[in-house]
Amino acid sequence: MNVSIGWISALLGRAVDPDDAAARLTMLGAPVESVERIHHDLEGVVIALVESVERHPDADRLTVCRVHDGTVTRDVVCGATNVVAGRKYPYAPVDTVLPGGFKLEARKIRGVLSNGMLCSPRELGLGEDHEGIMELETDAAPGTPFLEALPVADVRLEVEVTANRPDLLCHKGVARELAAVYAVPVKLPPIPNAPDDIAAPRRVTKKGTVGGIEVVIDDVDGCPRYMAAVVRGVRIGPSPDWLQARLRSVGARPINNVVDATNYVLHELNQPMHAFDLKLLGGAKIVVRRAVAGERVVTLDGEARDLTADMTMICDAKQVTAIAGVMGGAESEVTERTTDVLLECAYFDPKRIRTTRQALKMSTEASYRFERGIDIEGMPDALRRAIALIRAVAGGQEPEPALDVYPKPRKQKSVFVRPSRVAHLLGVPLSRDEIEASLVRLGFPVAPKDDRLHVQIPGWRPDVTREVDLIEEVARLRGYDSFPSESRPLRPSVVPTDPNVARQARLERAFTGLGLYQARSLSLTGSGGSDAFRVQNPLSAEDAYLRRDLLSGLTRSVERNWAVRERDVRLFEIGTVFRDTGGPLPEETTRVAAVVTGARVPAHWTGSGKAPDFDRWDIKALFETAVRSICPEGTIESTADGWKFTETDGTVRGWAGALEADRPAWAAVLFGFELETGDAAPPATTFVPLPTTPPVERDLALVLPPGVTAAAVEGVIRDAAGALLAELAVFDEYRGSEMAGRSVAWRLVFRAPDRTLRDTEADTALAKVLASLKERLGVERREA
Amino acid sequence: MTTPPHAQEELDLIAQTVDRVSTADAAVLAELRTEVLGRKAGKLTLILRSLGSLPPEQRRLLGARANQIKQALETAIAERERVLQDDTRRTVDVDGTMPARHAWRGARHPVLAVVDEICEIFKELGFTRVSGPEAETEDYNFTKLNMPLDHPAADEHDTFYLGPGALLRTHTSPVQARVMEQYQPPIRIVVPGRVYRRDAFDPSHSPVFEQIEGLAVDEGISFVDFKAGIDYFVKRFFSPDTVVRFRPSFFPFTEPSAEVDVQCQMCKGSGCATCKQTGYLEIMGAGMVHPAVFENCGIDPERYTGYAFGMGPDRITMLRHGIPDIRLLFENDMRFLSQFVS
Numbered sequence A: 001m002n003v004s005i006g007w008i009s010a011l012l013g014r015a016v017d018p019d020d021a022a023a024r025l026t027m028l029g030a031p032v033e034s035v036e037r038i039h040h041d042l043e044g045v046v047i048a049l050v051e052s053v054e055r056h057p058d059a060d061r062l063t064v065c066r067v068h069d070g071t072v073t074r075d076v077v078c079g080a081t082n083v084v085a086g087r088k089y090p091y092a093p094v095d096t097v098l099p100g101g102f103k104l105e106a107r108k109i110r111g112v113l114s115n116g117m118l119c120s121p122r123e124l125g126l127g128e129d130h131e132g133i134m135e136l137e138t139d140a141a142p143g144t145p146f147l148e149a150l151p152v153a154d155v156r157l158e159v160e161v162t163a164n165r166p167d168l169l170c171h172k173g174v175a176r177e178l179a180a181v182y183a184v185p186v187k188l189p190p191i192p193n194a195p196d197d198i199a200a201p202r203r204v205t206k207k208g209t210v211g212g213i214e215v216v217i218d219d220v221d222g223c224p225r226y227m228a229a230v231v232r233g234v235r236i237g238p239s240p241d242w243l244q245a246r247l248r249s250v251g252a253r254p255i256n257n258v259v260d261a262t263n264y265v266l267h268e269l270n271q272p273m274h275a276f277d278l279k280l281l282g283g284a285k286i287v288v289r290r291a292v293a294g295e296r297v298v299t300l301d302g303e304a305r306d307l308t309a310d311m312t313m314i315c316d317a318k319q320v321t322a323i324a325g326v327m328g329g330a331e332s333e334v335t336e337r338t339t340d341v342l343l344e345c346a347y348f349d350p351k352r353i354r355t356t357r358q359a360l361k362m363s364t365e366a367s368y369r370f371e372r373g374i375d376i377e378g379m380p381d382a383l384r385r386a387i388a389l390i391r392a393v394a395g396g397q398e399p400e401p402a403l404d405v406y407p408k409p410r411k412q413k414s415v416f417v418r419p420s421r422v423a424h425l426l427g428v429p430l431s432r433d434e435i436e437a438s439l440v441r442l443g444f445p446v447a448p449k450d451d452r453l454h455v456q457i458p459g460w461r462p463d464v465t466r467e468v469d470l471i472e473e474v475a476r477l478r479g480y481d482s483f484p485s486e487s488r489p490l491r492p493s494v495v496p497t498d499p500n501v502a503r504q505a506r507l508e509r510a511f512t513g514l515g516l517y518q519a520r521s522l523s524l525t526g527s528g529g530s531d532a533f534r535v536q537n538p539l540s541a542e543d544a545y546l547r548r549d550l551l552s553g554l555t556r557s558v559e560r561n562w563a564v565r566e567r568d569v570r571l572f573e574i575g576t577v578f579r580d581t582g583g584p585l586p587e588e589t590t591r592v593a594a595v596v597t598g599a600r601v602p603a604h605w606t607g608s609g610k611a612p613d614f615d616r617w618d619i620k621a622l623f624e625t626a627v628r629s630i631c632p633e634g635t636i637e638s639t640a641d642g643w644k645f646t647e648t649d650g651t652v653r654g655w656a657g658a659l660e661a662d663r664p665a666w667a668a669v670l671f672g673f674e675l676e677t678g679d680a681a682p683p684a685t686t687f688v689p690l691p692t693t694p695p696v697e698r699d700l701a702l703v704l705p706p707g708v709t710a711a712a713v714e715g716v717i718r719d720a721a722g723a724l725l726a727e728l729a730v731f732d733e734y735r736g737s738e739m740a741g742r743s744v745a746w747r748l749v750f751r752a753p754d755r756t757l758r759d760t761e762a763d764t765a766l767a768k769v770l771a772s773l774k775e776r777l778g779v780e781r782r783e784a
Numbered sequence B: 001m002t003t004p005p006h007a008q009e010e011l012d013l014i015a016q017t018v019d020r021v022s023t024a025d026a027a028v029l030a031e032l033r034t035e036v037l038g039r040k041a042g043k044l045t046l047i048l049r050s051l052g053s054l055p056p057e058q059r060r061l062l063g064a065r066a067n068q069i070k071q072a073l074e075t076a077i078a079e080r081e082r083v084l085q086d087d088t089r090r091t092v093d094v095d096g097t098m099p100a101r102h103a104w105r106g107a108r109h110p111v112l113a114v115v116d117e118i119c120e121i122f123k124e125l126g127f128t129r130v131s132g133p134e135a136e137t138e139d140y141n142f143t144k145l146n147m148p149l150d151h152p153a154a155d156e157h158d159t160f161y162l163g164p165g166a167l168l169r170t171h172t173s174p175v176q177a178r179v180m181e182q183y184q185p186p187i188r189i190v191v192p193g194r195v196y197r198r199d200a201f202d203p204s205h206s207p208v209f210e211q212i213e214g215l216a217v218d219e220g221i222s223f224v225d226f227k228a229g230i231d232y233f234v235k236r237f238f239s240p241d242t243v244v245r246f247r248p249s250f251f252p253f254t255e256p257s258a259e260v261d262v263q264c265q266m267c268k269g270s271g272c273a274t275c276k277q278t279g280y281l282e283i284m285g286a287g288m289v290h291p292a293v294f295e296n297c298g299i300d301p302e303r304y305t306g307y308a309f310g311m312g313p314d315r316i317t318m319l320r321h322g323i324p325d326i327r328l329l330f331e332n333d334m335r336f337l338s339q340f341v342s
């Protein structure tokens, strides 16, 4: 919303400081995003009288004007054809800097010295026209600064208006806010040459006529109130300078006097209006009705629009002329030839407008305002203001007072406020008088009622519907910063902390400690298999599905790292994956995944300068770390392509191994794992007493025939060695062509918890182990 | 010549010389060795020689002690000699400026670290951390939060739909409703999590980002408590001298609503490009819980009041570290992530 400080000053009857106003509005809830000084760059331009216009001696298309700037008369060479001797024009003398930074110099044009320039509207930044010099209707004496004669210099605030405050979409509304803080009244500025005899509209309940036009509301839900006025005998033409300047000050383009008048009222009072050319109306009738499915209308923008039965239309006797509250039809637009206009001033149901503009995929200045709710009570005043303005700038007469079709007048809305509740919610004692005074200043009429306040809600505040809304008004005007910030005793939350938090923190600690970086990938992806959940309205095909797993995203991240020549990549991610289980919502599961590739440790100069790369045993370790951290119950099994984790109930919850990737030749193998985090609690740690007796160690190199696994061998060793075996670990594997299978070496540590173990006892246990291994697995000791 | 009755005291004295070994240089060490262990006149050597003349019981006791001291002294001297030798080698051969041998270092994702930090601060104010589903219903995402879809306020939430009435949550606020339906106050929760908006990826927008929602509901919680809670957080998270500003705003689920700004850290309030010349940076939307939300969730709005807030850790992380492009927070570039090793 563009706000003109000049306009606001006129409404408040005092000069308003732009920066102060911006700060106040920001702290009232309408943040000002920019403060822009406009047209101040015309300071050097003056009003000049052209005394004579002669043809340039050497150029057919140029003239030489004698220009009097109040003190001296100079020659100015001019290319425009509209300059007339004896009239006044904007004149930029030598050394003036024009908008755009162009500095004027005295220079010879085809042999004639030109001292400065007579300016077109475009050169002054005041319009599109650059063919002719800007014509002025002014009494100002030559030499008067242009900005004094034509006060277009202004300051424009760009104000962010929240969706609940339609009243701030116009100058009167913004002025009301400032009036509350400055404690001054708001008064509409007088319109030059306006008649003061505009009669109040005539209220009817269903239909009526105005200027011979019958007005009927068929769709009362869509259009609770419709007012119409007829003005005959207008002369369409450009608006006077002051009106054009007002519109330009808010960034609107002047069109013609009648349209400009309605736009002025829009920006002043937030009442969108539409002017129809009465002669182009098909038949003397306006009907507000629902569209019939299949109907079409060509809107002002030239587009053909298909209508549906839940849209409200403005129709004449023959056809649809406008989509109510959204856009007018092309047929009955006001043109240069228009002499009689029908002025529409209506209230359309916000929800109806919203669904209509959503269905038609078009948002207009009018729809934006109707959708947020305009001031239904302020309509008669807005219409009278528009009629007065049209008559002032375009002439014409009303054959009869305007018509006000208002089938079910709304009851005055009111809300009770309990001063005790205000103090309770805001946490500071506020007197009833203070509350009352605040509300009155903001435009809410207040009357005491018992121990409460009975507050009337003006039509421009559709957002205020209950007590708490008024409490906010009190707080807002008082200023949020005026409330203390004071910690008071508090009771602890009854809501338990999500156990996932601790589970995820354990994983995060483990993996960052192991040198991995926490990754964060998008949860939207291009595909994900048959049970991936589809998004109905994706931005593109690349993000049409919810991710089914984490490893795909991490693999893509690794490929991106490879693309920037990063060979060593170590990432882990904890996040939600989604699965389509046929229900309306996807099933969500939390998972942890990691990928590693490249050097296992940073290269160091004490080594060869190149560290070994990650291999399968590293990813197995990371996988085991994750499993141990989140769900210690279950087993990791070796599979054809890696490992899988199976919970005690038999469900497979995770996988680890080498990954397929788009790998450059210089990159190392990529390994990864992915695991559901589940909901198991970690087991409590129980202390095991430290051993007090010495151990006996035995190394055992075994030949494992093909097909015998280390796990199977360990199972047999533990079984046969009995309780004396304290530790068991593989320390070597050897494969040689001279043997079938391979040799694996274990170190066994024996210990008796209560006495010093004798060597012979360990040897006996070892013999039992060997016997058992031979019998059950065909595994024998490797010959030295 | 030591006589047996004095042998005990002599041994005690010799035992003390062991302590001198650890600081002795090579010369002192040689001296000590001769003085105590010398073959001919070493004090300990002499005592050991004299033992033969003692009665068996006394000989056994003193002999054990003398041997013990001898062993300790020999070990200490050998150790000291090794250290002295090492020292010599070190000063001659080792360049201490050569790089150390490190292990890989990992790091949390900067945004998720900020999420934890924020939650930890609110934990100090009694807030527990909870979570909720990312796929939600319109009912929880909008309706229960007093945010009807036919109101223009809904336009600010450009939504990914999963089906009729089903969507990807546009904020973590639905968890407010879920928690209030399940528990009666006192409720104090923070809810971090992923949220989704139908915005194309650009330097300041991502269709997926993190949000932290907070909710405090109890009897007697007022606007003053609200300001105190937020103020506490801001000063703990930024710095104790951070200037905080509360500004009226509009959110359907709070009333009164506030936008919370902190004074721009870059320019200290004088205006710069980061704060778009305003001197302040918006860090959260907040306010007192709207009574309609309480009503929708089965909590008596006359008895209970409360405050709620929501903030974007992505933006806060970008501000804190001077990260110019939100996409960096999703690319998992090692060159980026490795900058956040702490």
Ligand SMILES: [Zn+2]
Binding pocket: B264, B265, B266, B267, B268, B269, B270, B271, B272, B273, B274, B275, B276, B277, B279, B280
């Ligand atoms: Zn700044």
